[in-house]
């Protein structure tokens with residue numbers, strides 16, 4: 013079996029998730045899934061809570077952690093920022109210094125004050 017095998021949610025169960033999502037936990041939705049589809053017990057792990065928005069979703073792919081394209085991008089960006097925190101902060105500091113230097117150069121009052 014391919015690791016990227018895609019499983020689609022039984023369409024009628026999509027409604028079940030929609031109805032239950034607001035009220036109950038992933039565990040409860042998984043129990044409902046088990047009760048409805050005992051033959052598909054191994055797929056219950058695919059009912060997950062999105063890491064970004066906490067929305068309960070069906071993971072079409074084994075390694076999906078998020079409910080949608082936009083949450084997937086948000087998660088990737090968070091991971092990138094967490095991993096490269098120091099480099100990003102250094103760049104921000106550098107940009108700030110450049111901005112301050114530039115503003116001093118064009119501000120007449122500063123030029124006068126610094127020259128006097």
Ligand SMILES: [Zn+2]
Nearest residue numbers: 062065079083
């Ligand atoms: Zn989401």
